Amino acid sequence: MFFHIQLERNMQLHPRHFGPHLRDKLVAKLMKDVEGTCSGRHGFVVAITGVDDIGKGLIREGTGFVTFPVKYQCVVFRPFKGEILEAVVTMVNKMGFFAEAGPVQIFVSNHLIPDDMEFQSGDVPNYTTSDGSVKIQKECEVRLKIIGTRVDATEIFCIGTIKDDFLGVTSDPGAAA
Template identity: 30%
Template sequence: MYYLTQIRETIRIPPNRFGQPLEEVILDISRTKNETTIGGDVGMIVAILSVNEISPGRIVPGDGATFHDVEYQAISFRPLDDEVTEGEVVETTKFGFFMRIGCTDALAHISQIADEYFQMSSRSSGVLVGRESGRTIRPGDLVRGKIITATVDHVSMKIAVTMKGEGLGLKTWIDEKKEAV
């Protein structure tokens, strides 16, 4: 889920930042430019921690800035298929619910909640109800799910989870099963 990642890139230092400590300037520019961005190979960059390497600056004709090849250490979030994760239900819809995992949300489609059919309650808005059991899911509930699909590209991160399976579902459902055994 979270990884310590080494990232290499070229950073442009504008002339108005000359004279300031180079490492601080590079950290500031890297954080502003890259934190919360998504890259297909690293996932979402959550935080840039430190600068490991800074090359001597290059000057490009027609640009007063210097360009430095840098390597920095970052924490990134990258979901993996079949990973079990816990989170909080943040939104319910007629087609399922979204749970917060890490720094993003994942979708649990109604067909992936349980072996019974779930639908929106006619009495309470924002509540999914199981047709046979009467079990409910509402925002704020804690759930455990397994990632069945995680797609990360340079623009977005799409994650689908299932709650079907042993040890998955709402925390209260899991506790009920434990007590029954």
């Protein structure tokens, strides 16, 4: 789920950046530092939409770096248990398949793939129904439900299922080709 929230961060700025463009520097650095990161509480920071406030800088003794408290608005993405997501399959193996929804990696175990789908190894490993009508392979888009999340320092890992109504492949560029 996406959220637009305000976050705060203490930015350390090298003294060489002091000058007329300090603010720009700070914002640029903020973006570089923050966008794409992940925190357990808020999830992935997708984009910074605005800087609300830059507080007074505090010079750090010894280094000359200056710490600015910066408040910024950003869009974050955090997956939740039970959330339905659409994701792109990135890898298929006999244990299941991995899919990505933006920065989030989701694993769908073969236990959570409908029983009528079987793993087919080969050049393009895939899961196929017995009648061959549905095929899950790399690059497919699937709609899945997250049943568990694990939050690390740098990533959020999810386990999903497609063993439910209205879940499964939504489009398959591979099949069309």
